[in-house]
Amino acid sequence: xxxxxxEFGLLFWMLLVFLLMVGVLxxxxxxxxxxxxxxxxxxxxxxxxxTQEAIERKERAEEEAKSLVxxxxxxxxxxLEEARKAKQEMVAEARQAxxxxxxxxxxxxxxxxxxxxxxxxxxxxxxxxxxxxxxxxKVIRKDLDSDAAQQEMVEKFLNEMxxxx
Amino acid sequence: xxxxxxxxxLLAGMLLLAAGTLRAEEEKxxxxxxxxxxxxxxDEYGWSIALPGGKHVAIPLPVIVRSRESGWYLxxxxxxxxxxxxxxxxxxxxxxxxxxxxxxxxxxxxxxxLDLSVTxxxxxxxxxxxxxxxxxFPLVRWYKHNPLRAPKGLLxxxxxxxxxxxxEVIVPVLGKEARKFGPYLLTLFFFIFxxxxxxxxxxxxxxxxxxxxxxxxxxxxxxxxxxxxxxxSKKYWRETFWxxxxxxxxxxxxxxxxxxxxxxxxxxxxLMIRLFANMLAGHLIMLVLVSLIFVFGMMGAVAQxxxxxxxxxFxxxMGLLDVLIxxxxxxxxxxxxxxxxxxxxxx
Numbered sequence: 001x002x003x004x005x006x007e008f009g010l011l012f013w014m015l016l017v018f019l020l021m022v023g024v025l026x027x028x029x030x031x032x033x034x035x036x037x038x039x040x041x042x043x044x045x046x047x048x049x050x051t052q053e054a055i056e057r058k059e060r061a062e063e064e065a066k067s068l069v070x071x072x073x074x075x076x077x078x079x080l081e082e083a084r085k086a087k088q089e090m091v092a093e094a095r096q097a098x099x100x101x102x103x104x105x106x107x108x109x110x111x112x113x114x115x116x117x118x119x120x121x122x123x124x125x126x127x128x129x130x131x132x133x134x135x136x137x138k139v140i141r142k143d144l145d146s147d148a149a150q151q152e153m154v155e156k157f158l159n160e161m162x163x164x165x
Numbered sequence: 166x167x168x169x170x171x172x173x174x175l176l177a178g179m180l181l182l183a184a185g186t187l188r189a190e191e192e193k194x195x196x197x198x199x200x201x202x203x204x205x206x207x208d209e210y211g212w213s214i215a216l217p218g219g220k221h222v223a224i225p226l227p228v229i230v231r232s233r234e235s236g237w238y239l240x241x242x243x244x245x246x247x248x249x250x251x252x253x254x255x256x257x258x259x260x261x262x263x264x265x266x267x268x269x270x271x272x273x274x275x276x277x278x279l280d281l282s283v284t285x286x287x288x289x290x291x292x293x294x295x296x297x298x299x300x301x302f303p304l305v306r307w308y309k310h311n312p313l314r315a316p317k318g319l320l321x322x323x324x325x326x327x328x329x330x331x332x333e334v335i336v337p338v339l340g341k342e343a344r345k346f347g348p349y350l351l352t353l354f355f356f357i358f359x360x361x362x363x364x365x366x367x368x369x370x371x372x373x374x375x376x377x378x379x380x381x382x383x384x385x386x387x388x389x390x391x392x393x394x395x396x397x398s399k400k401y402w403r404e405t406f407w408x409x410x411x412x413x414x415x416x417x418x419x420x421x422x423x424x425x426x427x428x429x430x431x432x433x434x435x436l437m438i439r440l441f442a443n444m445l446a447g448h449l450i451m452l453v454l455v456s457l458i459f460v461f462g463m464m465g466a467v468a469q470x471x472x473x474x475x476x477x478x479f480x481x482x483m484g485l486l487d488v489l490i491x492x493x494x495x496x497x498x499x500x501x502x503x504x505x506x507x508x509x510x511x512x
Binding site: 030 | 284327383387
């Protein structure tokens with residue numbers, strides 16, 4: 001039967017055309033098409049991965065920002081508290097220092113008053129002695145020989161008077 | 166559904182009318198369905214196209230023959246029409262070489278010259294190749310202009326088919342070697358697919374029974390055979406000639422190697438026969454269904470009308486089935502080629 005007999009001419013042309021097609025398409029068409037398809041598939045896959053990563057990163061960043069804000073608030077509160085404490089301390093210190101200073105000034109004043117009092121006392125004593133001597137001299141000029149003996153006597157008297165006081 | 170019924174009944178009505186007018190012509194000549202069917206299934210030197218009104222036009226094609234006595238000849242097939250002879254060549258009307266170009270040798274016997282004529286099927290193969298090129302190169306151009314964008318429309322559809330063949334069959338089966346064998350397998354698939362589809366077309370650029378021709382499927386199977394065996398690994402050849410079976414199966418009578426060798430040959434043979442038989446059957450059944458109209462036409466108008474309606478409905482159904490078969494057969498040929506290559510590449 002003619003249908004089942006291979007025909008050499010047709011076989012020859014078929015092989016020629018088919019191999020030519022394989023050659024042409026394998027050189028100019030398929031590599032471009034397959035490469036582009038693979039490149040696009042890879043690009044899309046990469047894009048999806050990037051997007052996922054970006055979403056994750058954004059979420060992480062948001063959480064981080066939240067925690068940062070919370071920490072900042074805490075810190076702010078702490079700082080305010082500290083400042084308040086420091087202020088109180090400073091005020092107390094200043095008050096203490098002022099008190100101390102005042103005390104010191106008072107003491108110094110007391111001391112100087114005491115000293116002045118003492119000086120005034122000794123001066124008064126000398127004055128009184130001198131005056132009394134002068135008075136006594138005038139009273140009993142002739143009774144006494146020298147000034148030194150007289151002075152000694154007056155001193156003795158004054159001491160006695162002071163002890164009596 | 167209602168719309169499709171309306172279309173089918175309209176189509177059937179038109180065919181009834183057409184059958185009625187054709188009947189007048191067919192009545193004169195006795196209708197020989199066998200001759201008609203086999204003429205359509207086979208090859209021919211010019212591409213004859215039937216026109217309305219019972220006329221025939223034959224597209225002349227170059228005849229290239231090499232006579233055993235007087236060398237090469239190139240002439241138009243129109244010179245051999247209607248049994249005419251040219252330069253000692255003629256188309257044998259009957260005998261073992263019926264329908265082929267023969268020449269008379271000195272003893273007065275008919276012999277076939279070396280025949281490299283561009284016949285109807287050769288032209289159909291070339292047309293398939295051109296269609297394939299004109300479909301694939303726009304896709305290539307698209308990718309060159311838009312590297313990372315998906316094509317739309319028909320190109321997008323084409324890309325889907327390529328992806329279905331390459332990413333879902335070739336890559337999973339061949340793995341890293343997909344890039345090496347992919348171009349051959351893709352060309353194979355698209356060539357068969359487009360040939361099959363063009364064969365379904367009724368008029369000129371299509372309609373030739375290309376993939377239902379044994380020479381064509383033989384050429385395709387031969388290509389796969391060569392690719393498989395040329396790329397066969399050491400393991401493939403060892404399994405063929407010295408398989409792991411008890412020694413007495415290999416020596417002194419090499420029983421298993423013979424069986425394996427037979428298997429090497431039957432793989433491409435099965436590819437060849439499967440595609441050939443499927444596509445031939447598709448063409449055959451359509452031709453027979455249409456011929457039925459004319460066979461019944463010889464029995465009168467009523468029989469013709471009824472058979473026309475039934476035949477057309479059946480032919481429509483078979484035609485739609487054939488579209489599916491066109492795809493399936495191309496797919497199967499490609500898948501089996503891929504698997505044969507993968508088996509031969511096993512390490």
